[in-house]
Amino acid sequence: MTEPKAPRRRATASSRAAASSRARVLQVLDAVQRRGASASAALTDGLGGVEPGPDRALITDVAYGTLRWLPALDAALGARLPDPAALPTTVLDALRAGAFERLVRGTPAHAAVHAWVEEVKRLPGPAARLSGLVNAVLRRVDLADARGPAAGAGLPEPLWLHLAASLGPHAAGAARAMLQPEPLWVTAYGDDALELLRAEGAEARPGPLPGCWALRPGRPLGALDAFRRGAIQPQNPSSAAVVSALGEVAGRRVLDVGSGHGVKAAQLAAAGAAVEAVEIDAHRSEVGRRNLARLGLSARHHVVDASVPLVGVPTVDAALLDAPCTGTGTLRGHPEIKLRWTPDDAQRAAARQRAMLASVAERVRPGGVLVYAVCALGLEEGPEVVASFLAAHPEWRAVAPSVPLPTVPAPIGAWLLPSDEGLDGFYLARLERAERDRVGASPA
Ligand SMILES: C[S@@+](CC[C@H](N)C(=O)[O-])C[C@H]1O[C@@H](n2cnc3c(N)ncnc32)[C@H](O)[C@@H]1O
Structure with a gap:
């Protein structure tokens, strides 16, 4: 019973290691949208084996950003595609992530389009044949087509109406703020927190409350001495x-x-x-x-x-x-x-x-x-x-x-x-x- 499992685990690990950054983004998007995973759990899984550096930053930015902007991206893509729901989900997700990279993240258009077209060519089965469509749509997709207050706020219509009913004129600003990446906020416990953080190369800028800092830790939080020694606690x-x-x-x-x-x-x-x-x-x-x-x-x-x-x-x-x-x-x-x-x-x-x-x-x-x-x-x-x-x-x-x-x-x-x-x-x-x-x- 146990023998067949070992080769399967090895195959998974090695195919993961070989997966491109954008294939990992697709994996995260699929886990969140179709397998009920939270964004943070799916990302942790999708980042498995990726060292701190530009690849890790790209996967994190594009996966999280695409999920945050999804309703607006879908509205924009809907103006360029007759029937998005008829596409294989991997192709649709590639379009969403490509549109995010090009329109929001600011990846130069030719680089974003090229990267996602090549990714789609590598998809298994007939999905790969849709690379031409991906090329054409990603060149033309435009956020100006995401019309109406809900799409503008990056929210599905029912949630937009819900927030607008409670926050009135503040709803649009609140929703748009939540489209932006979040800093890693920590509360400092003890006077030596900042010293410990700086000694291990973490960048910290003061937040809006005393003892509260926005960190760029340079490595996973749990690996920081300041965290292990109880000098900081993640907290918004x-x-x-x-x-x-x-x-x-x-x-x-x-x-x-x-x-x-x-x-x-x-x-x-x-x-x-x-x-x-x-x-x-x-x-x-x-x-x-x-x-x-x-x-x-x-x-x-x-x-x-x-x-x-x-x-x-x-x-x-x-x-x-x-x-x-x-x-x-x-x-x-x-x-x-x-x-x-x-x-x-x-x-x-x-x-x-x-x-x-x-x-x-x-x-x-x-x-x-x-x-x-x-x-x-x-x-x-x-x-x-x-x-x-x-x-x-x-x-x-x-x-x-x-x-x-x-x-x-x-x-x-x-x-x-x-x-x-x-x-x-x-x-x-x-x-x-x-x-x-x-x-x-x-x-x-
Ligand atoms: C918003 S979270 C709290 C976060 C926490 N106060 C903190 O700052 O770390 C709400 C918590 O309420 C707990 N909870 C849910 N239903 C509860 C119940 N009926 N009685 C007690 N705790 C409950 C959940 O398990 C969850 O941990």
Whole structure:
């Protein structure tokens, strides 16, 4: 049984090693669009064995860029092709990636067209015979043909309408910002972070918050000493800003719900909070515990479902509910979301968020504070969740959140918008519980 497997593995490895950069791009595009992979997992796979350098940069840029721009590229290609859906998927993906290279990435037209025509000639079977068509279409394709606000924003129509309903005049700018590549943002832990990074050749420029840097690490993050020694944590500045909406947490007991890999739990622990980290997924909770340990920090971890009453979790001074969501504020790093999103997803996420908010609020003492946040930009998962909570819980009120980045007011709470600088989009609300029953027994 095991013998036939060894030659197959060797064949896969050697054919991978021989694959051209653009063949690897096609592999990533196929995995994301037709095999349900996330862009980051597909890219990690597609980059297997490619050393840091120009090939790696090309594969990353073209695969991610094509996925980010896909709705706009398809609209532009649709004007030049009678029936794109009738093409073999590899040829269609070659056209999309070629159009991205020529029209967005700025590869000189003749080089982009030539590279993709040659790639199509190497495709197996009858697809190779379509190289002439690829040549003709790539020479003429033009983004000016991607008409209408949805295509202009690089979004499928339903998602564009969803974002336009919540962000109004800010929607187009937010969507276009998420078409750009993202810097590798890190939060520094410890005074020697920058020194360590520079000593190993990483370039770092300051971000919009103290202790936040945009890195060009020069090699995979996990290979950096600064990472291994717990001096840095990948984190978008918007994610860090959300935590600061809790205000002063030193010496307070703080619940971090949906603690995941512990990025926000680490920030809270480093600020002096006694953190109770709640996560439904045991594996994620364990990764979070190890991540905090890497950073020299700790929390008490609870593997429980926060959409039902929280048993075994103490009453706290403050809670952060970083709720699971559709992630429509993170399309830059997760472009696959825009290709799969449906309005039902937002409704389903909102139902879970409402249940979690009610259950988490129960654990906050009178006079305490709760920050509700999602990295999604629709009304359903943001202001509407908070409005229905407030309607059923008169002891709570919303106050304007104070964060160290620019925000745009939402009907309740605020939006942190995706920006050209590379910030992710979030919704956040700061909720305060009344000091009821001041003279009575404390409801511990
Ligand atoms: C947006 S992510 C949180 C990221 C994390 N706070 C961080 O900054 O690293 C949401 C997390 O909520 C968790 N989650 C989903 N449903 C949950 C539930 N019912 N109870 C507790 N955690 C839940 C997910 O597993 C996921 O890790």
